[in-house]
Amino acid sequence: MSDWIDIAALSDIPRRGARVVKTHLGCVAVFRTGADDVFALNNACPHKGGPLSEGIVHGNAVTCPLHNWVISLETGQAQGADEGQVATYPAQVKEGRILLDKSVLVSRTPA
Amino acid sequence: MGSWTPHKLKLGVSGCPRNCAEATCKDIGVVCVDSGYQISIGGAAGMDVRETELLVQVATEAEVIDVIKAVTQLYRENARYLDRIYKWMNKVGLDWIKERVVDDLAERTALVARFEVSQDIYRHDPWAEHAAKQAQSYRPVADLALEAAE
Numbered sequence: 001m002s003d004w005i006d007i008a009a010l011s012d013i014p015r016r017g018a019r020v021v022k023t024h025l026g027c028v029a030v031f032r033t034g035a036d037d038v039f040a041l042n043n044a045c046p047h048k049g050g051p052l053s054e055g056i057v058h059g060n061a062v063t064c065p066l067h068n069w070v071i072s073l074e075t076g077q078a079q080g081a082d083e084g085q086v087a088t089y090p091a092q093v094k095e096g097r098i099l100l101d102k103s104v105l106v107s108r109t110p111a
Numbered sequence: 112m113g114s115w116t117p118h119k120l121k122l123g124v125s126g127c128p129r130n131c132a133e134a135t136c137k138d139i140g141v142v143c144v145d146s147g148y149q150i151s152i153g154g155a156a157g158m159d160v161r162e163t164e165l166l167v168q169v170a171t172e173a174e175v176i177d178v179i180k181a182v183t184q185l186y187r188e189n190a191r192y193l194d195r196i197y198k199w200m201n202k203v204g205l206d207w208i209k210e211r212v213v214d215d216l217a218e219r220t221a222l223v224a225r226f227e228v229s230q231d232i233y234r235h236d237p238w239a240e241h242a243a244k245q246a247q248s249y250r251p252v253a254d255l256a257l258e259a260a261e
């Protein structure tokens with residue numbers, strides 16, 4: 001059963017920016033796009049673990065700050081010729097607040 | 112940082128003798144070597160191209176900072192407007208500078224103190240204000256690390 005919890009205000013994240021949420025399995029990056037959509041992904045690039053939250057957001061994708069892999073915010077899939085995928089989590093915005101599904105975040109087990 | 116000088120003042124620091132920062136054609140250059148830090152002054156790489164001349168080699172980082180502050184202050188107090196260090200050095204001589212910032216430790220200390228006075232007024236950390244107001248915005252927005260699975 002989903003358990004939506006209030007994480008922060010949408011305005012706490014700059015447009016085309018990200019903030020992280022600490023969890024028992026490392027940080028989850030919460031992105032806000034230029035169009036005010038919000039996505040939650042593991043904050044570790046599938047390539048070599050680069051901090052995606054510090055990357056550059058363009059459209060619905062982020063470019064990893066370490067070696068420029070482009071990761072889709074919707075699917076977590078590496079774009080172009082690169083292969084890899086990062087876990088994504090349900091996120092929504094309601095009345096200017098960002099909600100994440102706590103049940104998904106806390107029930108994860110180390111891969 | 113912020114203090115006025117007779118002309119622009121370029122500094123270069125290289126972490127090893129391969130000298131990637133090209134410290135030996137700056138107004139003040141530091142090259143780190145096994146036995147310490149070589150501080151040299153009076154380089155240029157514009158209309159005039161000149162290699163720096165060795166001012167002193169010191170053993171600690173603290174001495175490097177003091178020597179650079181002292182030579183900068185000596186330059187501030189004595190050089191003509193629009194004279195880069197190498198032009199000033201041509202007029203007063205490297206030995207004259209060495210006597211004051213290398214040999215005479217009391218003079219070095221006094222120069223450093225006077226440089227600090229100017230920094231008190233001019234030093235401006237462009238990030239301090241931002242950090243005071245915005246530091247929170249770089250921290251995690253939430254911490255679920257202690258939430259237990261049900």
Ligand code: FES
Pocket residue numbers: 045046047048049050064065066067068069
């Ligand atoms: S770690 Fe992200 S591109 Fe290499």
